[in-house]
Amino acid sequence: MEDFSILIGGIxxxxxxxxxxxxxxxMNRLGYRIFMYYDYPSxxxxxxxxxxxxxxxERIGV
Known part of the structure; x- marks a missing residue:
């Protein structure tokens, strides 16, 4: 299973x-399944x- 995360932060x-x-x-267009989390803006x-x-x-979560 190929699995990785990206964290993008800033102002x-x-x-x-x-x-x-x-x-x-x-990544979705490359065929990966995606989970995304937003920190709500200031x-x-x-x-x-x-x-x-x-x-x-592979499937993320359940």
């Missing part, structure tokens, strides 16, 4: 969630946010 408002979504879409620009993407060649 709120700099596109961290979009970067995570783009990585997830790319209400003030400049706070810290992150997106975590897990990809696996």
């Amino acid at each position: 709120a408002g700099d596109g961290i969630n979009e970067a995570g979504l783009t990585a997830a879409r790319l 209400l003030i620009r400049g706070g810290h946010n992150f997106s975590m993407v897990r990809a696996s060649s």
Whole structure:
């Protein structure tokens, strides 16, 4: 089983969630199953946010 995770972090408002979504879409198109977790954005620009993407060649979770 091939399984790996990517963590993308940075300043709120700099596109961290979009970067995570783009990585997830790319891995999904390559045939991986995806689990994605967003840290909800700070209400003030400049706070810290992150997106975590897990990809696996087999079913994730159950």
